[in-house]
Amino acid sequence: MVSGFPNWDPPQFLIDSIQTHLKKGNSINQSTLSNGHPFFLETLASHYSLKYNRKINPMTEICVTPGANYAINHSILSLLEEGDEVVALEPFYPEYLPETYIAGGIFKGVPLTPPPARSREDYRKIFESNEEIEFNKEQDEWKLDLKKFREALNERTRVLILNNPNNPTGKIFTVDELQEIANILLDFPRVIVVSDEVYENVYFDEKIQDIPRFANLPNMWERTINILSAGKIYSATGMRVGWALGPPYLIEPIIQINSINLGSLYSPIQLGVADAFLKSGDNYRGEKTFFDWSRKHYLKGRNRLLKSLTYGNMDFKYWTPQAGYFVLADFKNIKFDEKYYHFESEKKYSSDYAFALWLGNEKKAVGVPMSVFYSPENKHLGENLIRFACCKTEEYFKEVDSKFL
Ligand SMILES: Cc1ncc(COP(=O)(O)O)c(C=O)c1O
Numbered sequence: 342m343v344s345g346f347p348n349w350d351p352p353q354f355l356i357d358s359i360q361t362h363l364k365k366g367n368s369i370n371q372s373t374l375s376n377g378h379p380f381f382l383e384t385l386a387s388h389y390s391l392k393y394n395r396k397i398n399p400m401t402e403i404c405v406t407p408g409a410n411y412a413i414n415h416s417i418l419s420l421l422e423e424g425d426e427v428v429a430l431e432p433f434y435p436e437y438l439p440e441t442y443i444a445g446g447i448f449k450g451v452p453l454t455p456p457p458a459r460s461r462e463d464y465r466k467i468f469e470s471n472e473e474i475e476f477n478k479e480q481d482e483w484k485l486d487l488k489k490f491r492e493a494l495n496e497r498t499r500v501l502i503l504n505n506p507n508n509p510t511g512k513i514f515t516v517d518e519l520q521e522i523a524n525i526l527l528d529f530p531r532v533i534v535v536s537d538e539v540y541e542n543v544y545f546d547e548k549i550q551d552i553p554r555f556a557n558l559p560n561m562w563e564r565t566i567n568i569l570s571a572g573k574i575y576s577a578t579g580m581r582v583g584w585a586l587g588p589p590y591l592i593e594p595i596i597q598i599n600s601i602n603l604g605s606l607y608s609p610i611q612l613g614v615a616d617a618f619l620k621s622g623d624n625y626r627g628e629k630t631f632f633d634w635s636r637k638h639y640l641k642g643r644n645r646l647l648k649s650l651t652y653g654n655m656d657f658k659y660w661t662p663q664a665g666y667f668v669l670a671d672f673k674n675i676k677f678d679e680k681y682y683h684f685e686s687e688k689k690y691s692s693d694y695a696f697a698l699w700l701g702n703e704k705k706a707v708g709v710p711m712s713v714f715y716s717p718e719n720k721h722l723g724e725n726l727i728r729f730a731c732c733k734t735e736e737y738f739k740e741v742d743s744k745f746l
Pocket residue numbers: 345407408409410411434504507508537539569570571572573578581582583
């Protein structure tokens with residue numbers, strides 16, 4: 342339960358189309374454009390023109406990268422000058438911090454605040470009443486303190502990284518929340534938003550047509566680089582295909598860095614993903630589209646992990662995420678052997694590390710200590726929390742049940 346790796350296969354149509362393109366002779370094996378293969382760029386442009394409510398220019402407004410990580414890295418490198426500041430809401434995807442440092446920047450985290458987590462008894466009542474388990478705004482929503490957010494910004498702030506849906510909390514920022522952020526940014530015209538939307542298709546509310554997108558707010562397209570990932574869309578997280586999407590003046594420098602760092606991404610993979618996009622709108626395994634099927638599959642995993650936590654013997658408290666690959670749990674009530682604070686080490690571990698070591702060694706179940714998702718100043722906010730991946734199947738959770746005793 343450490344890794345955000347779905348333990349099911351990507352759709353067969355993706356594998357088939359990559360294989361088909363691999364066999365297409367010599368020219369397919371040679372380099373293509375640094376911003377991406379033209380056919381892939383056109384496919385992405387038509388798909389995302391619908392999501393961002395505008396006609397996206399495939400040649401100037403998209404850059405294909407080896408995974409979203411590179412798209413984030415190239416964005417930050419293209420924007421930062423020595424001493425510039427990057428703000429992210431925390432807990433955050435840990436790569437943001439070293440990527441800021443690599444670019445010579447200063448990192449600032451602004452904590453989101455959770456409500457008290459729900460108990461196993463609360464969840465038992467839901468499971469036993471046969472109601473659907475749903476995200477509940479009062480009980481599950483991690484909130485942004487706008488005052489703290491404003492205080493974190495200044496004239497040196499160059500980048501705001503927004504991760505929506507958020508890893509690890511699963512929070513989906515609402516249009517209103519995004520608008521409040523946008524209103525504050527009007528006072529800080531230097532700030533460009535890197536909107537990491539890699540979990541755009543892993544959300545659990547069937548009523549939502551699409552996630553709220555920061556770039557769709559009035560005047561925000563011009564200030565946003567959108568980050569997306571084929572690995573997340575197709576449950577093939579090792580595939581390394583991502584893209585940055587935004588206005589030409591922000592994308593052009595990313596293409597230049599791409600041409601130096603990468604050259605171009607291997608065409609058979611790009612064309613395979615392009616074909617997959619074209620097929621994803623068709624019926625898939627009894628659902629209207631592949632995207633629908635995929636969301637339902639992830640939802641099953643989320644609910645199944647909540648069930649394992651609910652009927653296990655450990656007194657975790659936990660929230661119901663709205664999106665993403667993870668469930669967060671509070672272990673404050675669980676007693677564990679103090680020796681794990683110094684496990685095979687002179688130094689004293691924080692309680693979340695000690696707990697994760699205890700869980701791994703004594704229960705043979707593993708999760709990620711939550712302090713890794715906080716900035717150095719705010720690591721204490723994760724000291725009673727652990728992250729478990731829920732992008733797994735029934736067989737996997739049967740094994741989890743046997744460990745949570
Ligand atoms: C929030 C977030 N952004 C970006 C990435 C990286 O995506 P990719 O695998 O496409 O590089 C991840 C991967 O876990 C992630 O969780």
